[in-house]
Amino acid sequence: MAAPYLLLLALALLLPLLLLGGWKRWRRGRAARHVVVVVLGDVGCSPRMQYHALSLAKCGFSVTILGFCNSKPRDELLQNDRIQIVGLTEFKSLTVGPRVLQYGVKVVLQAVYLLWKLTWREPADYIFLQNPPGLPAIAVCWAVGRLCGSELVIDWHNYGYSIMGLVHGPSHPLVLLAKWYEKLCGRLSRVNLCVTNAMREDLAENWHIRAVTLYDRPASFFKETPLDLQHELFLKLARTHSAFRACSEHLDPGMERSAFTERDPRSGAVTHLRGRPALLISSTSWTEDEDFSILLAALEKFDQLTLGGEDLPALVCVITGKGPLKEYYSRLIGQKHLQRVQVCTPWLEAEDYPLLLGSADLGVCLHKSSSGLDLPMKVVDMFGCCLPVCAVNFGCLHELVKHGENGLVFEDSEELAAQLQMLFSKFPDPVGKLSQFRKTLRESEQLRWDESWQRTVLPLVMDT
Incomplete structure (x- = not known):
């Protein structure tokens, strides 16, 4: 007897999102080109994503950066009229219960929060996502993209599961789960960028993901100082x-x-x-x-x-x-x-x-x-x-x-x-x-x- 009520509840929750997505698709066709850059980390300590935002702005896109604002980004970013930085709240893990439960609650809260922040932004042509961290951001950004007509671009800086493995060990259940998630969800993006040819080859051979190597390059302000x-x-x-x-x-x-x-x-x-x-x-x-x-x-x-x-x-x-x-x-x-x-x-x-x-x-x-x-x-x-x-x-x-x-x-x-x-x-x-x-x-x-x-x-x- 409870099944119909659960179905109605699910429809009641999904219907507003579907209507919003349809409206945003219509808006996107009429609005200026827009890109959302997502960094589930400190924007000020993420130079490559700052460079993406600046390059997109120079090419005529309006850019919204979603990320943690723990340190000051470059002045070029703050002073650019085409770039808006929207601060995200970082959820802390619970201090009680099993570690898996602590981590799971944090991921769910972060996912719901990111979904809300992305859904109520201006319609975007592309969502540029820094990975790692990609859990839960890859799945959330892909879902919002399907809902609102945005294409997902993942910039692979490293693998999140390998970083987790430094703390928990490579065979820890959380690490294995993170690896499975990254491999599965990493295939959902329309465009994949990576930082080395070695990573591009690894993504192709072991993850079945086709990526383009975009080497880190120095910005123009890195030069010999007079x-x-x-x-x-x-x-x-x-x-x-x-x-x-x-x-x-x-x-x-x-x-x-x-x-x-x-x-x-x-x-x-x-x-x-x-x-x-x-x-x-x-x-x-x-x-x-x-x-x-x-x-x-x-x-x-x-x-x-x-x-x-x-x-x-x-x-x-x-x-x-x-x-x-x-x-x-x-x-x-x-x-x-x-x-x-x-x-x-x-x-x-x-x-x-x-x-x-x-x-x-x-x-x-x-x-x-x-x-x-x-x-x-x-x-x-x-x-x-x-x-x-x-x-x-x-x-x-x-x-x-x-x-x-x-x-x-x-x-x-x-x-x-x-x-x-x-x-x-x-x-x-x-x-x-x-x-x-x-x-x-x-x-x-x-x-x-x-x-x-x-x-x-x-x-x-x-x-x-």
Whole structure:
């Protein structure tokens, strides 16, 4: 007897959605072209999706970004009249009951909430979705697309199940369920983009998903920083971080100095200080998948070499980013008592990060892919600034870092320490290996994001 009432209840819930979907399909045919970009993560920490939004806006689309607003996106995004950012609420897991139940409740709540947010937006031609995280977003975005006439585009940055496997183990029921879900729902999209050829091949062979490789490319604002802007940035950072302050022996009321640069009071010209430290930068999300013990051990070895009389400079190591393990590693760094190496961990404004990359002497990347199929965007940005890189090795890194050509690849702290010793020997040597890498990057005529996007993605979204 209850069955008819349940059927009526289901129809009562579905009918408004069906009517709304029909109305939105009609509206979409009459409205300006519109795209919704969905990020179930922090928009400010999702540069690739920000670049998608900017590229779509430049091509005449109006863009709505749905995502978490934990940090500030780039000013170009905030100041663009064609782009609107709509903040999403992130639901926390329950603190009681079995873990599967906690996770299940969170997924259901997030699904219903995302469905509501998407359904009541302006009609969209396309929904661009970042994956991971794709649970529950892939199914929800596909359902809304079928209802409202929107085509789904999934941008595969990695696999969500492989990231979950780092925490729970690859054979955990939640991980296996997430893998099944990703494989099933990933086939529902009209267009699939991915970040490497290795991932494209894996999607085709093991997931039966046809994808197009869109390599991460540096945006136009990632470039070498002029000395005068370097000087201003160093002075700004010196207010809160002693590593950027001029040594007391260099203090002169008539000169404006940082630890690296000085400005002539008469001409205003900025030059590097003689005997300045080398500036090394590593960008991270401070999570367990990046092994900072490798970097710390290498810095400790480098410190011992400088104290032992090796012809090496003092070193300032800047580790940027924020995340759950930042305080833990900051304490660990403090316990090392390094003498010729200074480590600081600032959280930079979005506009200052490219300036710092463009001012550094060397980048270090500790990214290890959970799937072995994605590439670190931080290295892409460093290369855009013509900054040579030492990167920890993994599966498809060769698609980006060419060992001995534009940087070096290492396996452990001993190898990284040896590379630092070699690269900074007689620093700043204009004919040394570090300078050769930078020269190679300058001459490489790297393809920028806008040009790559227009070649690869624009044809896929302009045929409807």
